[in-house]
Amino acid sequence: MLARTNRSRFLLVVWVTALLAVPVQGSDKLQVVTTTTDLAAIARAVGGDKVEVTAIATGYEDPHFIAAKPSYMMAARRADLWVRVGLELEIGYEELILDGARNARIRVSTPGHLDASEGVLRLEVPTQKIDRSMGDIHPLGNPHYWIDPLNGRIIAKNIGQRLERLAPEHAEYFREQTASFQRELDERMFGPQLVAKTGGGKLWALLLRGQLDRILQEPGQPALGGWLATMRPHVGQKMVTYHRSWSYFAHRFGLVVIEELEPKPGIPPSPGHVADVVERVNAEAVKVLLMEPFYSRKAPELIASETGISVVECANLVGGQTEATDYLTMIDNIVKRLSTAFTQ
């Protein structure tokens, strides 16, 4: 009898030790867990071979909501760095995962927890009281900020600096990786010749101050290339979007969103609102209805059949469409699809 209790006690000890031992194993790479695939793509670019990156959400689902799966908490448990989009995009699930994971390294306000929205350009920050009747308004501003390449650049800087802090021994490496990601982004934005001549940071500064044209007119200056050149002929074009998620892209490339299919953010299209949209699209001859692939095509197709508007599906998350394999190809894909639709 005594022997038996001893044996079961021994087994218990073995089990508990096994349980405690398992999470400790793993590679010597920094484990980075991000909420969205875009952040993951940028973290991969910046962290290179010194990090292992996992994203919680997939690129083909609505980032406001995710279904609870055990792997999310396991990923968060192992994480050295947790990166969120912030601006309350993940308010529905971030706290649940962080609480469930019981990982002290990635608690809010610790070095292992990064809000990627630090210092980004924010649009649509409300200036008065918000209530639910206004729809899904985020008090800190529109959270879809990553679709502006300028913000992509800032996210890379934020992640790079945080990685430096977590692994100072690779600081030099992370700095180089961040710089090369930013340079590649700048080249895609303005064209390689222009970046080589003037420098990416300078070009961005000029663009933000509205002085880019002045530089371009100078003699001996290479022509504008990249996304900006592709989108230039379409500046001032009007479009309708499904959700209020394209404000940043429109702002950066000079497009005008005249109407959204959702009557208020997060509220599905209602018959009356669809009729209003049809009327405005006809009146103003709008060519493009832009939407993410995860929304229902029913209302957009109804409007298309009434007005002849072309419905353009663009993923604004990495992995949402086959072309969007990383952050830069994701923006590439949006620019290509939109410019084709506007040209037709």
Add this chain to the structure above:
Amino acid sequence: MDRLLDTLPFLAAPFVACLVIASLHCYMGLHVIKRGVIFVDLALAQAAALGAAVALAMAPVVCSESHLHHADTRTPLVTEAHLAAQLNLEEDTPTAEAVSDKESVVSRAHDHAAHEHEHAYLGYGMSLFFALLAALLLSFGRLRDERIPHEAVIGIIFVVCAALSVLILSKAPHGHEKMEAMLVGSILFVSWQQVVAMLLLYLILGVFHFVVRRHFLEISQNVASAERTGKRVRLWDCLFYGSFALMVTQSVSIAGVFVVFSYLIIPGACASLFADSFRAQLVAAWAVAAGTTVFGLAFSALADMPTGSSLVSCFGAVLVLSAIAGAFIRKRGDRT
């Protein structure tokens, strides 16, 4: 196997929560099956969901002015001009050491979350109020002359509550997703506080049911004879559905409608295939529920599938297997 071991620490709270749910639901399920009011759970759960939706509509302020002010002082708005200045500097110092690494990762989301917590109490209160209202309707809906069958009353409560929630949530942001979340639930994210709160409530309800078990059993097994012996059926029904509403409001908020329904009906259904006496059925139902919980959670962990739906699917499989086993046993019983 590694994967399962990895997941175990996260499955502890959901596992205990499932067992707590099973303890009372299996017992109530047997009553429900005997009474032939299978969908009473869906009706009450839907009424509770309607209450949650009403609470959402009643608490419209997401963010007060003071909170806005708060948020703004903590994270100053970056303007394009500001960024342009930063980017100009950048050329001289390759990466942005010029920009100080301020630790502004303050708990902004948590301000908002705290706000949501205040509404959680209102949500629970409204859910309970609507569920109890529905329970009252149910106990009075059992008409003596059965002009409207009881099952019809249950169905009507269910569809009307569901339709009303759709109407209310159609004006709320991401209402559709919230509805779906209520159905599937998030048992995986249950916290130990929630488990303890549920355990306490279920202990009280359990003691109450144990004390008056004879009365409920008599009515469940045969209403007509209970009425003949002068039992106040309507009063006892009020108590039965009232306690049912308390139980379901708690479990649905944690596990979702589908999981709760499965724990209520499927173990009882399996048990009635094998056992005859109420006591034996209860023990069998508990065993089935506990076993299926282990399988469901293990499946969810190994296949990395959503936990609630894994549990429900496992319950379905267990019922099919027990039906086959039951038929086999009966056939052998006939032969000998």
